[in-house]
Amino acid sequence: MALLSFEGLGIHLGGREILSPTSFEVARGEFVCIIGPSGCGKTTLLRAAAGLVQPSAGAIFRQGNKVLRPSREVAFVFQDYTRALLPWRTVQGNVMLALEAAQVPVAQRAARVQQVLKTVNLQAHQHKFPAQLSGGMQQRVQIARCLAQSPDVLMMDEPFGALDAMTREALQDELARLVREQGLTVLFVTHDLEEAIYLGDRVIALRTNPTPQRPSVAAMIDVPIAHPRDHLGVKEHPEFLRLRRELYHYLGHG
Amino acid sequence: MADMLSRLRPWVFPVLVLSLLEWYVRSVADSSDALATPLQAARAWWDLLWLSSDEGLWRVTGFTLGTAALGLGMGAGCGLLLGLLLGLSPRAARMSFLTVEVLRPIPSVALIPLAMLVFGFGVRMELSVVAFATFWPMLILTQAAARQVEPRLLEVSAALGLTAWQRTWWIVLPAMVPRLFVALRLGVAVALVVAVTVEIAANPNGMGYAMMIAQQSMEPARMLAWLFWIGVVGMVINVVTLRAQQWAHVRMGGSVTDTHRVSA
Numbered sequence: 188m189a190l191l192s193f194e195g196l197g198i199h200l201g202g203r204e205i206l207s208p209t210s211f212e213v214a215r216g217e218f219v220c221i222i223g224p225s226g227c228g229k230t231t232l233l234r235a236a237a238g239l240v241q242p243s244a245g246a247i248f249r250q251g252n253k254v255l256r257p258s259r260e261v262a263f264v265f266q267d268y269t270r271a272l273l274p275w276r277t278v279q280g281n282v283m284l285a286l287e288a289a290q291v292p293v294a295q296r297a298a299r300v301q302q303v304l305k306t307v308n309l310q311a312h313q314h315k316f317p318a319q320l321s322g323g324m325q326q327r328v329q330i331a332r333c334l335a336q337s338p339d340v341l342m343m344d345e346p347f348g349a350l351d352a353m354t355r356e357a358l359q360d361e362l363a364r365l366v367r368e369q370g371l372t373v374l375f376v377t378h379d380l381e382e383a384i385y386l387g388d389r390v391i392a393l394r395t396n397p398t399p400q401r402p403s404v405a406a407m408i409d410v411p412i413a414h415p416r417d418h419l420g421v422k423e424h425p426e427f428l429r430l431r432r433e434l435y436h437y438l439g440h441g
Numbered sequence: 442m443a444d445m446l447s448r449l450r451p452w453v454f455p456v457l458v459l460s461l462l463e464w465y466v467r468s469v470a471d472s473s474d475a476l477a478t479p480l481q482a483a484r485a486w487w488d489l490l491w492l493s494s495d496e497g498l499w500r501v502t503g504f505t506l507g508t509a510a511l512g513l514g515m516g517a518g519c520g521l522l523l524g525l526l527l528g529l530s531p532r533a534a535r536m537s538f539l540t541v542e543v544l545r546p547i548p549s550v551a552l553i554p555l556a557m558l559v560f561g562f563g564v565r566m567e568l569s570v571v572a573f574a575t576f577w578p579m580l581i582l583t584q585a586a587a588r589q590v591e592p593r594l595l596e597v598s599a600a601l602g603l604t605a606w607q608r609t610w611w612i613v614l615p616a617m618v619p620r621l622f623v624a625l626r627l628g629v630a631v632a633l634v635v636a637v638t639v640e641i642a643a644n645p646n647g648m649g650y651a652m653m654i655a656q657q658s659m660e661p662a663r664m665l666a667w668l669f670w671i672g673v674v675g676m677v678i679n680v681v682t683l684r685a686q687q688w689a690h691v692r693m694g695g696s697v698t699d700t701h702r703v704s705a
Contacts, residue, residue: 239596263600270593274694275615284611288601316694336601 188251190215190372191236191340195245198231205231207397208245209404213340218366218373220383223393224438228403229376230344232393236374237263237342249339259289262333264343268325272317278304278328279313285335299335306365307331323354327361334365341366343375347382356418359386367414380438384410384430385421392437406437477662486666496651502674505647508564509629509636512571517628519572520579521621527580528587529609541580549574549635553643567636567644574635575628582624586617615693622689626682633675648674 189212198206205228213219221229234240236247238257247254249261257263265271272281279300286296304310307327317325326346333341346362347355363386366373377383383390390408397403412426421427459479466478477485489498527534552570560566590613598608640649648671655663 237600239599257599257602259602261600263596265593265596267593270591271597273594273612273615275618275692276694285601287611288598288603288607318694 189213190217190250191374192248193232193236193245194248196232196235196242196247197244198228198235198240199243200231204397206235206393207399207402209402210245211391211404211407213372213374215372216370218371218375218386218388220375220377220387220390221393222377222380222383222390222434222438223405224395225378227393227395228397229378229393232403233263233342233344233374233376236340237261239263259336260339262336262338262341264326264329264333264341264346266345266348268322268329268346268349269317271329272325272332274317277314277316278309278320278331281317281328282331282335285332289336303331303335306334306368307361321354322350323358326350326358330362330365334369339372341371341373343373345377346375348377348379355382360418362386363414363416380431380434381422384412384427384434385416385418390430390434392434394438406434408433474659475661477665479665481662482665482669485660485662486670489663489666489670498670501646501648501651502670505633505636505640505649506674508567508647509571509632512568512636513575513628513632515568516572516575516632517579517625520576520628521583524580524583525587528584529613534584545577545581549631550638550642553639557643562644564644564646567639567646570639571632571635575632578627578631579624582627583617583621586620586624587613589620590616618693619686619690619695622686626679626686629678629682630675633678637671 191213193209193211195208195210196206197204197208209232221232223229231240235242236254238254238261249258273284276284282300282303283296286299291299300313301310304313307330309324309327309331312320312324317328320328330346347358350358359382362373365371373386375383375386387410390406390410391404392406392408393403394401394405408430410426410430412421412424463478463480466473466476470476486498489496492498495501527537549570552573553566556566556569560569594612594616595608598612603611636647637649640647641653642649644650648667652664652667652671655661655667
């Protein structure tokens with residue numbers, strides 16, 4: 188059974204159709220990237236999947252249960268890490284928040300925090316406050332907080348969009364490693380085609396201004412490139428070039 | 442040497458003004474009963490400093506500051522609690538909107554006659570007026586602070602599955618702290634102004650009253666000494682509360698470099 192299934196999901200916001208009825212499924216352990224131009228509803232789709240927005244039509248099911256509200260089994264990584272972290276808590280304290288919310292027994296918290304911080308290489312900075320960290324490190328704190336939730340699904344909304352190119356590539360590789368090691372299921376929104384192909388097992392392209400004749404999902408494409416991937420290898424891979432051309436066309440450039 | 446000179450620079454203007462005043466009162470207004478020279482005022486201040494009776498500097502200052510602090514505690518405390526309620530509950534805010542907007546514009550000193558009727562002359566009357574005056578800014582600013590919590594943090598708390606209680610204690614209240622310190626700083630300034638005003642107008646106690654008595658008994662030197670002293674006390678309190686506000690800003694995660702923005 189699919190971990191997540193979107194069944195005729197439609198969303199209207201402010202009288203405008205953001206998403207026309209959209210249906211697809213995400214299997215456990217799958218890394219699905221959603222791409223599309225600004226305003227195509229990709230972030231809204233992700234927020235709906237996390238229970239932060241209510242659909243106007245259709246429904247989303249997680250493990251067979253309708254998603255009605257946010258759940259601790261779904262972790263959400265926001266793009267604006269500066270605002271999503273508690274500035275008055277240290278790195279450690281921010282990660283701890285997830286454990287406090289989940290009422291993890293106090294005796295287990297410290298060890299769990301250390302374990303999570305280690306997976307994102309932040310142990311050395313655990314006593315610093317967010318304002319003392321670089322953007323890349325702040326985003327790693329947010330990812331650590333999400334991992335501490337031990338979620339079923341990781342929802343990521345353009346998590347690396349605000350970072351510089353070098354940091355972005357480093358974090359992409361780190362994320363890919365984490366996902367492989369922990370068998371995470373990820374729904375990843377981005378507007379960067381190459382990022383989507385590099386990270387995803389599957390890429391879903393959305394279009395703006397959907398109509399019943401032109402539904403939101405413009406294309407759904409598998410990425411047949413084996414893991415682990417590396418930046419140089421993938422970007423010269425013939426499949427990468429083919430997919431990039433194809434998706435570029437779907438996104439309305441062609 | 443240059444360093445020392447630059448440190449002296451802020452004193453040039455005050456010294457110039459005081460010297461001119463000293464010269465003016467000594468030469469031109471020599472026969473005036475209404476004016477005293479800065480040196481005479483300083484002398485009067487020095488005498489007050491060592492006066493150990495009830496009219497001594499420290500006791501009188503202590504009365505005004507104590508009353509202002511207590512009144513602030515009552516007014517700001519109530520304002521904080523009610524502001525939290527109105528900030529967190531839109532329904533309560535809608536219900537109270539009219540009442541707040543009608544009562545808020547009343548100048549606090551206009552309440553002195555009523556307070557005198559109810560409490561007579563004395564501490565309780567002064568307390569009630571100070572409490573009234575500090576209640577409103579605290580109420581309004583607390584309410585605003587509760588509404589201005591970063592919306593992203595509220596989404597984070599939803600995504601983490603926090604209860605309403607956890608969200609209030611872990612997210613909303615800590616996020617409000619820097620703005621509450623700004624409100625408190627404003628409240629402290631209001632409390633001091635109102636306390637001295639009430640003492641000048643009605644309550645026969647404290648620094649305001651001491652200044653009035655000096656004026657009425659034709660002792661301009663002592664009056665000016667109190668005026669100078671009230672200014673110094675106000676300045677010290679402003680520095681202390683500004684430090685507290687900056688500390689809160691940094692402690693709650695604001696960056697050190699933008700503290701100048703909250704100092705305005």
